[in-house]
Amino acid sequence: MLEAFNFRVLFDYLPLFLRGLWATAWISAVSLVGALVVGIAACGGRLSRFPMLSRCAGAYIEAIRSTPLLAQIYFLYFGLPTLGFRLPEYQTGILALSLNSGAYMAxxxxxxxxxxxxxxIEAGLAFGLSYFQRMRYIVLPQALGITIPPLLGQAIVLVKDSALLSLISVFELTRAGQIITSERFMPAEGFFTTALLYLGVYYALKAFSSWWQKRLIYVQAI
Amino acid sequence: MSMWLFYLERLIQAFPFFLKGLWMTVAVSGLSLILGTLLGFAAGIARASRVKVLGFLLFAYVDFMRGTPFLVQVFIVFFILPEWGLHLSAFKAATVSLTFYAGAYICEIVSGGISAVPPGQMEAAKASGLTWVQRMRYVIMPQAMKTILPPLVGQYVLLIKDSSVVSVIGVTDVTRVGWFTVQRIPEGLMVFGLVGLLYFVVCYPLIRVSNALEKKLRTDSHGL
Known part of the structure; x- marks a missing residue:
């Protein structure tokens, strides 16, 4: 199998793969920020005292978690134009990824x-802190510590999920593999290289996550 | 508005196709669920028992499956295996890729569950003269199942959702039926709303089961 592996082609297509990797990186990064915003908003809604708001946020979270991302991507890709929104593919993709990951982050x-x-929280109330002060100085600093590792896990999922955007013709890493397959008919070269680059991103994020966790334990020990 | 009703009527006419698609989704994910569970338990038990030869292989397998997108894995099975002389139909390729994908995650869940059992249990079972099979069957697994079960059901939900990806290699599941339908009924929100609803009907009860199991088993273990 390996003797058939054509490294020359890889060399020819290296710039394409690097552009794909870069596209995957920035699409994931932008979606991650979007997902955090959506996640914080949805979580705030879920925990709010207003039953209407709480129920809406709950319905949103359950709807996202019970349906596949691909169906959500198609929902926006085919659905937004009928509502009169004609967004470029990559914007639709980023929107879908943010809305999807946001529910998990919430x-x-x-x-x-x-x-x-x-x-x-009661102690904070007793001190006469306002809602925002309680959140800012009491709840969030403690909540953040235990949420960072699962949030990084979700970030890894997000990077892998961004591969699905290739199906609505967004150019990213998986698309690069598809291009080499259709232009040269070399799926092995295309998809193994793609897989290897994803593995690289995966290990980098995992290393960052465990470094962060160690640091966190160290900080908590002080 | 009348256009919208017209499309709704046509969508209702197409509904039997969606049910067929749903059946395909259930079939392909059900089959992979069974095979993936068998593979995952075998791999997970091997990993937890530290079988040396398999250790590195399992490590590479699990990391590859967890570190690459499922879409890329589907493409590898569907496009590269034929180059090596192994031709699979779309359904078989889908089942193979879903099985190996789910197997890797289930392997992690199972080996995690086994290592959560206190080591004293294993030592006590050894001291009682039980064979390895007896130790696993009567001592370790019944306790490990408590930690394994809730994430396992959660993994099944992920499997059903991820099975939508195999629509791209031509398996006519709900997602593919939706994709076909939207070419003729250009109401994306309606068509994929229906697709989403059908997935919801299958996945939501399972999510509730997973949550209920988690709650139940957590309160159970307090009694221990």
């Missing part, structure tokens, strides 16, 4: 916020 953040014990 749950992660909620678990973090709920892990802060009731007594802490």
């Amino acid at each position: 749950e992660i953040i909620r678990a973090g916020v709920l892990s802060v014990s009731r007594g802490q």
